Amino acid sequence: MNSLFYALPFVMVAVLIIMGLYTVLFKRNLIKMIMGVAIIQNGVNLFLVSLAYREGYVAPIWTSAPDVDMVLPTPHALTLTSIVIGVATTALMLSFVIMLKKHYGTTDSHETRRCKE
Amino acid sequence: MSLDLVNASPAFILGIPLLFAFLTPLADRISKELRDAVFMIGLLLTVLFVAVMSYEVFTAEGWAYVFGAEETGEITRFSFFRIMFVADGFAALATITVAITALGAGIYSFAFMEGQSGMEKFYTLFLLTLAGVNGMILTADLFNLFVWFEVTSIASCGLVAFINYKGKSVEAALKYMFISVIGGLFLLLSIGLLYGEYGILNYFAIAESVNGGVVDRVALSIILVVLAMKASSVPMHMWAPDVYTESPGAVTPFIAITSLGSLFVLFRILFVVFRYSVSTAALGGLLIILGLLSMFVGVSMALKQSDVKRLIAYLSVSQIGYMLLAVGVGFSTLENGDYATFGALALEGGFFHMINDGVYKALLFLSAAAIVYSTGTRNLNKLGGLAHRMPYTTMFFLIGGLSIAGIPPLSGFSSKLLIYKSIYLYHPILAIIALVVSIITFALIGKVFYNAFLGPDLGLSKGEVPTTMLLAMGILTAVVVVFSLFPNYVVAEIVVPAVEALGVTA
Amino acid sequence: MNWKMSRVVRTVTDVMVVPIIVFGIYLIIHGHLTPGGGFQGGAVVASSTALLIIAYGSFRDYKKDFSSVESIGLTLFIFLAILGILLGATLFYNFGAGTGGLFGGRVAEGINPGYINTGGTVPLMNIMVGLEVTAALSLILWMMAKSSDSMEVEA
Numbered sequence: 100m101n102s103l104f105y106a107l108p109f110v111m112v113a114v115l116i117i118m119g120l121y122t123v124l125f126k127r128n129l130i131k132m133i134m135g136v137a138i139i140q141n142g143v144n145l146f147l148v149s150l151a152y153r154e155g156y157v158a159p160i161w162t163s164a165p166d167v168d169m170v171l172p173t174p175h176a177l178t179l180t181s182i183v184i185g186v187a188t189t190a191l192m193l194s195f196v197i198m199l200k201k202h203y204g205t206t207d208s209h210e211t212r213r214c215k216e
Numbered sequence: 217m218s219l220d221l222v223n224a225s226p227a228f229i230l231g232i233p234l235l236f237a238f239l240t241p242l243a244d245r246i247s248k249e250l251r252d253a254v255f256m257i258g259l260l261l262t263v264l265f266v267a268v269m270s271y272e273v274f275t276a277e278g279w280a281y282v283f284g285a286e287e288t289g290e291i292t293r294f295s296f297f298r299i300m301f302v303a304d305g306f307a308a309l310a311t312i313t314v315a316i317t318a319l320g321a322g323i324y325s326f327a328f329m330e331g332q333s334g335m336e337k338f339y340t341l342f343l344l345t346l347a348g349v350n351g352m353i354l355t356a357d358l359f360n361l362f363v364w365f366e367v368t369s370i371a372s373c374g375l376v377a378f379i380n381y382k383g384k385s386v387e388a389a390l391k392y393m394f395i396s397v398i399g400g401l402f403l404l405l406s407i408g409l410l411y412g413e414y415g416i417l418n419y420f421a422i423a424e425s426v427n428g429g430v431v432d433r434v435a436l437s438i439i440l441v442v443l444a445m446k447a448s449s450v451p452m453h454m455w456a457p458d459v460y461t462e463s464p465g466a467v468t469p470f471i472a473i474t475s476l477g478s479l480f481v482l483f484r485i486l487f488v489v490f491r492y493s494v495s496t497a498a499l500g501g502l503l504i505i506l507g508l509l510s511m512f513v514g515v516s517m518a519l520k521q522s523d524v525k526r527l528i529a530y531l532s533v534s535q536i537g538y539m540l541l542a543v544g545v546g547f548s549t550l551e552n553g554d555y556a557t558f559g560a561l562a563l564e565g566g567f568f569h570m571i572n573d574g575v576y577k578a579l580l581f582l583s584a585a586a587i588v589y590s591t592g593t594r595n596l597n598k599l600g601g602l603a604h605r606m607p608y609t610t611m612f613f614l615i616g617g618l619s620i621a622g623i624p625p626l627s628g629f630s631s632k633l634l635i636y637k638s639i640y641l642y643h644p645i646l647a648i649i650a651l652v653v654s655i656i657t658f659a660l661i662g663k664v665f666y667n668a669f670l671g672p673d674l675g676l677s678k679g680e681v682p683t684t685m686l687l688a689m690g691i692l693t694a695v696v697v698v699f700s701l702f703p704n705y706v707v708a709e710i711v712v713p714a715v716e717a718l719g720v721t722a
Numbered sequence: 723m724n725w726k727m728s729r730v731v732r733t734v735t736d737v738m739v740v741p742i743i744v745f746g747i748y749l750i751i752h753g754h755l756t757p758g759g760g761f762q763g764g765a766v767v768a769s770s771t772a773l774l775i776i777a778y779g780s781f782r783d784y785k786k787d788f789s790s791v792e793s794i795g796l797t798l799f800i801f802l803a804i805l806g807i808l809l810g811a812t813l814f815y816n817f818g819a820g821t822g823g824l825f826g827g828r829v830a831e832g833i834n835p836g837y838i839n840t841g842g843t844v845p846l847m848n849i850m851v852g853l854e855v856t857a858a859l860s861l862i863l864w865m866m867a868k869s870s871d872s873m874e875v876e877a
Contacts, residue, residue: 116405123398129390136397143401143408150412162755162836174411177359181404183761184366188397190862191370195377195390197869202383214384214458219810227813231804238796241789284806284814 108149115142129196129206133189140185147178223288225269226281226301229311229350232261237343244336252326255339259322262346266315270308274709278304278717280356296418300356305713309567310353310480312710313574316695317473318346320578324688325466327681328589338378344371345470349477353484358407358417361481365403365446369396372474376463388458395455399442406438419488428493436490440502443485446478449540450509453533457517460529461594465585468525469578472532476574479536483543487718491550500548503540504646510537511653518660522596524584527664528577531620531657535573541650542566542635545642558638560715565634568711572619572627572699579616579692583609586685587668590677596667604673606680612689617665619696621658627696630703725779725872735777742770750852751845755836760848764855771860775867780874788861795854802843802850818842 115138122135151174157165159172196206203211221228236258244251280291281301322342329335348368355361373396377389407417413431414422426432445452456475460468486499514534521527543566549559586609587602588594603610619628632654640647680686699706726732746767753759775781806815818826819842827839838845867873 120398123394132394136394136401139398139401143404146405147408150408158757160756161833164833166833173417174408177404177408177411179759179761180359180363184363184370184400186765186859187370188366188393191373192390192393192397193866194862195373195386195393197866198377198380198386199383199390201869202380202386211383211387214388214462219808221807224807224812227804227807231800231807231813235797235800235804238793238800241793242797245786245790281812283812284816285812286815288812 105154108145108152112142112146112149115139115145127208129199129208129211130193132208133192133196136192137185137189140181140189144178144181144185147174147181150174220288222268222272223279223281225265225272226303226307226354227283228265229262229269230301230347230354232265233258233343233347233350236261237340237347240339240343241336248335251336251339255322255343258343259319259346262350263315263319266311269303270312273303273305273308274713278302278307296416296421299360300418300420301354302356302419303354305710305715305717306480306484307354307717309571309710309714310477311350313476313571314346314349314353314473316692317469317574317578320582320688320692321466321469322688323691324582324585324685327684328466328585329464332379338375341371341374341378342467342470345375345474349474352477352481356419358410358419358422362400362404362407365478366397366400368474368477369393369400369446372471375467376459376471378467379464385462385464388455388462392455392459395445395452399445402438403442406435406442409435419485423489423492426489426493432490432493436494439485440482443478443482444506444540447475447482447536448510448533449506449536450513450533453510453513456533457526457529460532460581461523461526465582465588468581468585472577472581473574475532475536476570479539479570484718486547491719496550497548500544500546500550503544503547507537507539507541507544508646508649510534510540511650512537515653515656515660519656523594524587524596524599524664524668525581525594527596527660528580528584531580531660532573532577534653534657535569535577535620537653538632538635538650539566539570539573541639541646542569545639545646549642558641561634562638562642563715564707564711565631565638567714568634568703568707569628569631571710572631572696575692575695575699576616576619576628579612579689579696580620582685582689582692583613583616586681586689589685590679590681593676596664599668599674599676600671601669601673602677603669605677606669608680608686609689610669612693613669614665615693615696617661619700621661622654623658625700627699627703630700630707634707725874727777727779731777735773739770739773742773743767746770746852746856750848752836752838753848754841754844755838760851761855763848764852765859767852767856768859768863772863775863775873779872780876781864781867782876785861785864788857788864792854792857792861795850795852795857799847799850799854802847806843814843816842816844818846 119135119139119142122138123132126132126135151171153170156168156170159169159175199211200206205211236254240251240254243254279289281303282291282295283299285295285298329338345368348364348371351364352361352368355364373389373393376392377386380386409431410422411417414425416422448456459471463471511534514530514537518527518530521530542562546559546563546566549555587599590606591599593599615626619626622628622632636647636650639650746763749758749766750760750763753763803814806813806817809817818824820826820828825839825841825845827837829840830837868875
């Protein structure tokens with residue numbers, strides 16, 4: 100029972116990634132697809148942060164810290180980098196959707212398919 | 217602490233494009249000529265440092281470059297916690313391919329993008345993509361690979377959507393962006409799995425402690441699928457025709473270079489990290505299946521195209537199949553003892569085909585873009601008789617086309633001969649399929665050449681393209697000719713060190 | 723179409739922009755001691771641009787200035803990294819740690835109340851990245867507001 104409780108973050112990661120993939124695959128509106136990509140980004144960031152956790156340890160900051168051991172700091176650095184990359188990709192994808200709306204007049208992904216097979 | 221520029225050349229290959237990418241908008245505020253000069257200086261300095269690093273690797277031995285260390289050239293036990301760049305024969309082969317194609321595409325873009333506004337952003341994105349691909353190839357740290365992977369996908373998507381007065385290029389860029397970003401997120405997931413299992417992110421450190429458990433196999437399959445997606449292998453190739461067709465003409469060989477770069481990275485990860493822990497026969501078999509699918513689907517879809525650039529895009533998908541096939545055969549012989557007979561030959565053929573393909577594919581795409589620049593149409597049903605007004609472009613297209621079809625004495629023939637010889641000894645049916653695909657490729661090149669260039673003069677073209685575009689295509693043609701005339705020299709000096717650097721010796 | 727908000731909102735915005743920018747600069751400078759650093763502080767300072775665009779509904783054409791500040795920030799960042807090579811060590815070498823001079827104090831071991839004068843190149847790179855992120859995010863917000871016609875561009 101105890102180990103199931105500590106495995107809960109990883110179950111949430113799986114739920115988030117599946118929800119994000121469902122949104123990208125099955126929704127027609129382009130903005131909703133970008134929101135799905137953001138949900139997958141959040142899921143992967145949660146996975147990286149919950150890899151670092153050890154039971155009973157505190158955040159890895161030396162400034163005025165309590166006198167106990169600290170969790171691993173490397174995945175926190177990886178997560179920060181991933182969040183920054185997520186901001187850049189979301190901004191670029193939203194800019195593409197704005198330009199696409201100007202040229203095609205719609206944000207329906209079934210209508211914006213003019214590159215032929 | 218001494219200033220050792222040759223030892224620091226991997227860092228300069230990465231750092232010089234990054235620095236000049238952000239100097240270009242500052243130079244643009246002063247004058248346009250200064251911006252063009254700054255871009256050219258950045259490109260030429262990168263090519264210079266690639267040459268310096270390759271010369272040092274081929275004459276002396278390879279080395280590892282550690283970021284943030286105090287002494288250069290000294291590996292302590294702390295070095296595996298820092299970011300490490302590795303400069304060996306494989307990195308030299310890959311960066312030479314990238315540098316030659318980037319030089320050609322960069323010189324071509326001066327005249328092709330004449331009159332476009334916002335050119336300083338084009339040069340920034342171009343140099344950022346170059347830095348990203350070089351970083352992906354040189355790095356020996358898993359998370360650094362993810363960072364350069366994302367930099368490459370963001371910058372190349374920006375380049376694809378650059379000319380946007382119609383909507384199609386933006387649509388192609390959005391499709392590419394969705395697939396690349398989701399692929400990058402899954403790559404980060406697998407890197408997190410490997411970090412959580414082993415606690416360290418360096419390729420060599422993981423290679424010492426990896427076992428063949430479930431976590432390893434999941435991570436390996438995700439990495440394989442994502443990098444093969446970026447390399448446009450079937451069944452993940454759906455972005456490739458749209459992106460190659462709708463991107464501006466000077467940018468298309470650069471997107472092809474990002475595909476080749478991810479293929480180089482995939483092979484490095486397979487050979488360095490996962491070689492001793494998984495069954496190489498099974499993994500090689502998977503690569504062979506992907507290669508066969510890519511070859512066949514690529515060339516079949518190209519048969520019914522009437523758009524020049526889309527046809528060459530499908531041909532490029534099928535050439536990726538050749539590389540996957542050859543390296544798959546070489547990888548699967550590492551276990552069953554046939555390596556000395558034909559496995560080494562398969563690896564040499566595969567790597568030689570990669571550097572050949574980078575150069576002649578760029579040449580084909582640039583000459584197709586010259587057709588578009590000169591006539592304004594891409595439709596093969598409307599073109600005809602361009603050889604009367606554009607003799608140089610005809611010759612360049614002919615050399616590139618004969619090379620991709622594998623006709624002697626051009627360079628494509630040498631690499632394809634090595635591939636046929638080795639995979640025939642693995643299983644004869646593979647060589648027969650590869651030969652049939654090559655014959656169909658030759659037929660397609662003949663069709664394009666006949667439709668576009670031969671025939672009576674229809675008066676479509678405005679004349680020969682500007683001189684800088686001819687200069688860029690001429691540089692690439694000169695490299696193809698050099699590779700054609702001295703193939704054994706090229707294989708012995710450039711390709712064999714790459715095969716040996718991956719740790720495989722007979 | 724005039725998108726500006728009421729006088730109360732505009733006055734509160736005028737008052738609140740200064741503490742937001744100061745808090746953002748505090749996050750940037752103290753990045754090597756407490757959670758924060760270049761990106762986080764830069765995002766906070768860029769949110770003041772968002773506040774100004776929304777409250778006033780019009781903004782001057784600072785596109786070239788934002789772009790130049792962004793380029794200057796990143797050029798200095800990479801130049802600081804390459805300076806490590808030119809001083810004889812490797813890329814991104816921390817040549818200010820432990821020596822005298824700017825940000826050159828000795829890092830205290832263990833739990834300490836946080837001395838800002840430590841870290842070497844790390845706070846300098848934080849400042850450069852903060853400059854770049856501020857300018858880049860403000861530019862993105864400006865361009866998106868202009869293209870969705872919810873902001874008019876003053877001369």
